[in-house]
Amino acid sequence: MDGNGRWAKARGLPRTMGHRRGVEAVRETVRAAGDFGIEYLTLFAFSSENWRRPREEVDELLRLLKIFIRRDLADLHKEGVRVRVIGARDNLSPDILGLLEEAESLTRNNQRTTLVIAFNYGARDEVARAVRRIAAKISSGEVAIDAVDAECLDAHLDTAGIPDPDLIIRTSGELRLSNFLLWQAAYSEFVFLPCLWPDFDRDALAQALAEYASRSRRYGGIAREAAS
Numbered sequence: 770m771d772g773n774g775r776w777a778k779a780r781g782l783p784r785t786m787g788h789r790r791g792v793e794a795v796r797e798t799v800r801a802a803g804d805f806g807i808e809y810l811t812l813f814a815f816s817s818e819n820w821r822r823p824r825e826e827v828d829e830l831l832r833l834l835k836i837f838i839r840r841d842l843a844d845l846h847k848e849g850v851r852v853r854v855i856g857a858r859d860n861l862s863p864d865i866l867g868l869l870e871e872a873e874s875l876t877r878n879n880q881r882t883t884l885v886i887a888f889n890y891g892a893r894d895e896v897a898r899a900v901r902r903i904a905a906k907i908s909s910g911e912v913a914i915d916a917v918d919a920e921c922l923d924a925h926l927d928t929a930g931i932p933d934p935d936l937i938i939r940t941s942g943e944l945r946l947s948n949f950l951l952w953q954a955a956y957s958e959f960v961f962l963p964c965l966w967p968d969f970d971r972d973a974l975a976q977a978l979a980e981y982a983s984r985s986r987r988y989g990g991i992a993r994e995a996a997s
């Protein structure tokens with residue numbers, strides 16, 4: 770979700786106003802994803818590198834996350850949304866940690882859509898934490914060194930049990946992954962949109978899905994028609 774700052778700047782508003790409008794786009798996108806039958810939607814809400822932003826902006830982003838969970842959790846639950854949070858949990862303030870855990874535990878049995886919130890998330894950090902978990906199990910004898918393969922790593926990532934993303938959408942015209950789901954994106958399709966995140970809506974999502982539907986995914990093989 771990129772472009773909140775530029776959206777605000779273009780209107781002569783403070784960056785925080787862009788983040789506030791960005792929350793509206795989140796609401797619309799989560800609803801549209803459910804309507805479109807998307808089973809897993811992951812939103813990159815706050816990266817492990819976003820702490821480098823000015824204090825006031827970080828505070829506003831954290832405030833908006835808290836407001837979103839407090840205000841929207843009951844509705845998300847009613848709509849059958851299961852919330853999962855990925856990212857590092859240590860060093861988070863108790864109020865944020867409590868809200869994230871409440872969102873996960875309240876919605877754990879919902880089945881319509883899974884909303885994965887990437888918060889305090891960085892892919893390299895996630896892989897390093899997975900390696901530490903595996904290393905601990907090796908040293909306790911629970912896991913054999915030879916058993917460490919791609920599947921084992923998958924199972925120790927924050928995304929354990931969540932399928933790899935079929936489609937990754939980045940808004941605001943930037944053409945990079947910025948430490949998002951590096952391991953899981955091995956065969957993802959990418960759609961880059963010029964639209965700034967606060968302008969992202971149901972139509973933009975539909976457009977990205979149409980683009981995705983036109984792609985031929987081969988996973989290193991060859992197209993089915995070429996094989997016959």
Ligand code: IPE
Pocket residue numbers: 770771772773774775776813814815816819830941966
């Ligand atoms: C939203 O957009 C990103 C976050 C939620 C942290 P930006 O704040 O990165 O907006 P730009 O890139 O400055 O336009």
Ligand code: MG
Pocket residue numbers: 771772
């Ligand atoms: Mg940005």
